Amino acid sequence: MGKIVSVAATSHTFGSANGAEQATQRIVEGMAEISRHIVQSRPDVLVIVSSDHLNNFTLDAQIPIAIGIADEYRPLGDMGIPVQTFQGSRDFARGFAQFSAAAGFDLVPVENISPDHGVAFPNAFCNPGGGTALVPLYLNTVMDPPPSCARAYKLGVTLANYIKAERPQNERVAVLGSGGLSHWICLPESGQVNADWDNHIIQTIIDGRGEELATISKAEILAQGGNGGLEIAAWAFAAGASKGQKGRKVYYEPMVSWWTGMGGIIMDGPDTDS
Amino acid sequence: MKPSNRPPVELHRLISSALKDKTLVERIRSDPRPVYESFGVPHDEQTLLLEDPRNAMSRIGVHPNLQLKLLGILGLLELSMVSVEPYIAQIRKSHGQDS
Numbered sequence: 001m002g003k004i005v006s007v008a009a010t011s012h013t014f015g016s017a018n019g020a021e022q023a024t025q026r027i028v029e030g031m032a033e034i035s036r037h038i039v040q041s042r043p044d045v046l047v048i049v050s051s052d053h054l055n056n057f058t059l060d061a062q063i064p065i066a067i068g069i070a071d072e073y074r075p076l077g078d079m080g081i082p083v084q085t086f087q088g089s090r091d092f093a094r095g096f097a098q099f100s101a102a103a104g105f106d107l108v109p110v111e112n113i114s115p116d117h118g119v120a121f122p123n124a125f126c127n128p129g130g131g132t133a134l135v136p137l138y139l140n141t142v143m144d145p146p147p148s149c150a151r152a153y154k155l156g157v158t159l160a161n162y163i164k165a166e167r168p169q170n171e172r173v174a175v176l177g178s179g180g181l182s183h184w185i186c187l188p189e190s191g192q193v194n195a196d197w198d199n200h201i202i203q204t205i206i207d208g209r210g211e212e213l214a215t216i217s218k219a220e221i222l223a224q225g226g227n228g229g230l231e232i233a234a235w236a237f238a239a240g241a242s243k244g245q246k247g248r249k250v251y252y253e254p255m256v257s258w259w260t261g262m263g264g265i266i267m268d269g270p271d272t273d274s
Numbered sequence: 275m276k277p278s279n280r281p282p283v284e285l286h287r288l289i290s291s292a293l294k295d296k297t298l299v300e301r302i303r304s305d306p307r308p309v310y311e312s313f314g315v316p317h318d319e320q321t322l323l324l325e326d327p328r329n330a331m332s333r334i335g336v337h338p339n340l341q342l343k344l345l346g347i348l349g350l351l352e353l354s355m356v357s358v359e360p361y362i363a364q365i366r367k368s369h370g371q372d373s
Contacts, residue, residue: 031361036369054293054337054343055293060286079357080357081358117358125365185338185339186345258353
């Protein structure tokens with residue numbers, strides 16, 4: 001059986017440092033700490049969970065949950081992310097799609113995708129040399145209906161079960177939830193940040209109570225965290241993959257000038273040994 | 275007249291197509307009306323879009339992420355965008371990764 005050697009979650013956008021230099025630096029240092037944690041866990045496979053931002057998926061066929069099964073990925077290059085080819089893991093991804101089908105999840109396998117910043121930004125700093133196989137897992141919260149936190153949490157648990165039950169002996173897997181926290185996209189509330197809600201989400205997960213996110217409704221997320229706040233499904237996935245273990249907050253900044261709450265956490269287990 | 279709960283599917287297709295077609299982006303920037311016409315955007319939506327794209331997209335019910343993209347194409351984004359490349363380099367250097 002394989003094992004999960006690191007689990008983390010982080011926001012994945014960025015904005016101008018002008019007027020917010022110190023907060024920006026704290027975010028960079030937080031991302032660097034998450035990066036170090038993942039790199040030092042020496043993963044063979046890095047599963048990055050995020051929503052696409054309608055760059056690879058369209059509203060004509062609204063796919064809520066998908067998994068990249070390609071042998072390699074070339075980032076879209078949005079947000080200035082270097083366009084460097086990364087290896088994928090067809091074997092891991094297809095195997096997880098099959099395993100998930102038996103567990104009640106129909107993951108849509110996708111082949112020809114260019115990951116946007118949701119996957120490519122954290123991959124760029126957590127998988128710098130490209131030596132770790134990237135598996136993008138899409139919880140497309142831009143679709144309607146979006147994947148719920150309840151489904152995301154259970155899918156995270158399913159990933160942990162898959163790694164334990166079906167992956168090769170000694171395979172090392174890192175899991176990174178990517179997105180959030182509160183932000184309102186092209187709505188009258190744009191520019192607001194709900195720091196109380198953001199910190200509540202962080203605290204719930206790092207206390208080992210991530211399963212409680214399953215009780216948060218779409219309406220509640222939209223009201224408290226905005227339409228961009230739906231991306232906390234990726235954090236719920238990470239909580240599920242850690243199987244209720246505790247964790248710690250790495251950084252949080254209410255970046256009003258970026259129109260978003262920015263946060264990052266590192267979770268224990270379920271199999272971490274670093 | 276389209277039903278009020280019907281999303282602006284033609285405009286959605288146009289914006290999604292523009293993300294993969296630089297020529298289309300240039301056509302939208304230089305003379306959007308024929309582009310709207312070729313994608314079958316209803317005339318009432320075209321009129322609103324030509325008057326005030328930001329308010330039009332909100333009224334028409336364009337998906338927020340696609341609003342962001344069309345505003346970017348039209349140079350109307352209020353949120354300043356930056357490249358993360360120097361920050362990625364800083365993060366890598368912070369623990370001895372220069373690759």
